[in-house]
Amino acid sequence: QVQLLESGPGLVKPSETLSLTCIVSGGSIRSYYWSWIRKPPGERPEWIGYVYYSGSTNYNPSLKSRVTISIDTSKNHFSLNLSSVNVADTAVYYCARGMGAWEPFDFWGQGILVTVSS
């Protein structure tokens, strides 16, 4: 059974960069699309972007200027960097697996709460 586990700081200061890692276990990171999704409190979930195992990426246009998603297949993990954060970036951040670019996310992590505050 594939398992995903998010890790990173739970508190980030405004204007700094939010950095999270998702470790994939129980299966290969190859041949899948790996996404980050976030859910701000009281709002609907928002897809941030994905990285394919080859390293190609696609980002939500609303976040594209601040987002970088990368992958390390040798370590079976992928990462999210979100720069210049503000309080509106406070959310539970999830990593998830997709079978294809237009396929749903079938495995998810449990999520990590990241609060942006000084």
Add this chain to the structure above:
Amino acid sequence: DIQMTQSPSSLSASVGDRVTVTCRASQSISSYLHWYQWKPGKAPKLLIYSASNLQSGVPSRFSGSGSGTDFTLTISSLQPEDVATYYCLQTYSTPPENTFGQGTKLEIK
């Protein structure tokens, strides 16, 4: 971009009731519509993919229907463990720009 509108935003029903949640897309998305169950502190769970396909391991009381712009998630006989928030997700956009509905919070009466 494609907007997803769910209704109702909240719903209270009794154990054993038939429950229906609707999701409407702002343009046709064919069958690129999927349903998720969200519970606090747990990984979101894929229930239905491609509008009407039951994900492996999901109880058969869950079903989905629709295509184009209008979609429905149905729970045929509500169980206490179904208390959760349900979201629809579209994955039709090119390039991919997946968007979720605003959610339906389901409670037991």
